[in-house]
Amino acid sequence: MRIALLGLGEVGGILAADLAARGWPVARAFDPARPDKGVELAAGAAEAVAGAQLVISAVTAAAAEGAARDAAPGLAPDAWFLDLNSCAPETKRAIAAVVEGRGARMVEAAVMAPVPPRRLRTPMLLGGPHAGAFLPVAAALGLDAQVFAGPLGGASAVKMCRSVMVKGLEALWAESLLAARHHGVERAVLDSLAELLPGVDAPELARYMIGRALVHGKRRAEEMREAARTVAEAGLEPLMAAATAGRQDWAAGRRAAWDGAAPLEALLDAIRRLD
Template sequence: MTRVALIGLGEVGRIFVEDLRALGITDLAAWDTAFGDEASRASLNARALGIRPASSAAEAVAGADLVVSAVTAMNCVPAASSAVSGLATGAWFFDLNSSSPGHKQEAAAEIHAAGGRYVEAALMSPIGPRRLDSPFLLGGPHAARFGEAAAGYGLTATTVGAAVVGVAAATKLCRSVVVKGLEALLSESLLAARHYGVDREVVASLSNILPEADWEAIAGYFISRSLEHGVRRAEEMEEAAETVAEAGVTPWMASATVERQRWAAQFGEVLPQASTPELVDAVRLAAGLLEEGES
């Protein structure tokens, strides 16, 4: 029987558990550093899914054919290190954390030294809409072989990239400079534009220089993503800034995006709102930029 272990039982880990079970893969184990807090998202997910929390990462991965590492960006290397003592020889280690090429290479070295097969994976879209059918870019010396087996784990949209660990991470994080940067830019622009009463004019003008689109809806979506996932996005952008710096480029934009994403994370409780202007005003009110009753 195929056995899969999850290191990290947040949003992504939960989707893996649910979709693997739908495929008939039911021998599942999980470890999360947040299991010590019964009110944490990981603990709530474990109870909802009926998974007994392992006492350690090593216990969770023991005997697993596939280990999925889905932790926060800064914990890529610690997650790998925590698993090595229990990792079976030849086990796949699927690292889909949004970490820098350098950190991916460190994690790979840990796994390979323990006899595992490290595969870096870059998730190239939000996972929610398509779940395990989402596009994953694979990398590393074992990527091609894992790509042949991926569909058996429900991963139907994998693309095998470079055999060198770190290239997939660079692809993901250089893209994040644009995507997460757009979230930060739209947030900052509309917070100020709403103050001056020119937000509709600003949004309408975007189609004069960018492709025609419903930019108000796009802005609302991007801002809401920052509000909901700002902590995680800030960590990812710290890794993106490191990636940019490793290329010899000063990461001014990436570093600024870290701060805006971290700031936005304070105000997630304002979600949802019926429209983008209402969302922006809710953030302004929560941030003390707007008095009750003003607009």
């Protein structure tokens, strides 16, 4: 099976490496921002997907629909188009309209955990009318996938509603503890949170959550704007999702503060110095 990949960021790079290790090398990829990931690069998205039986889109939430439109002229009839991007259900439906307008088969994939630890085996939900037919292909590739019943967009709704909580917690940890550090009360706050969350190492969890936002804030902010769209589709004003997008954008601008070995207090001080 000829595989094409759109996007060679963290997720795309991991997929390319792990698929090749399992005997499914990516034939061609396109990512204008990353010229060398050990994969043959095409000059554009349509060229990358030409002749591919499987196209995997692993760009960013903001770029997902545009990537599908750019790739569409090169899509082969009956090709699989697996969209891994963290997007609102309405965005997934727009991508499906583009893909299926070319005769290809759109499968939405909601990636339900951080990719680096489990890499190719990161759990994902497959959605849309072609998800069941694609499941044996996913198994052959080594993906840990299951079909989410319901119309296209349902799997992404699960991911987006989850993101309101998970990315929101990252934003809350950062805002709470940076303010606490300023007032000299972070240790008391952490002790109180440890009582609220028994069995949790509050300082380590805080360091992890804040670090994830610093390293991946730009991508998370895009995802949270899609989450806000998902909330708005439900008739709710996305107060929390929109605020989280703003805090994630803010964190992205302080990426230089991240030191994977630094304790929490040092990390908080490094962020404050950048302000």
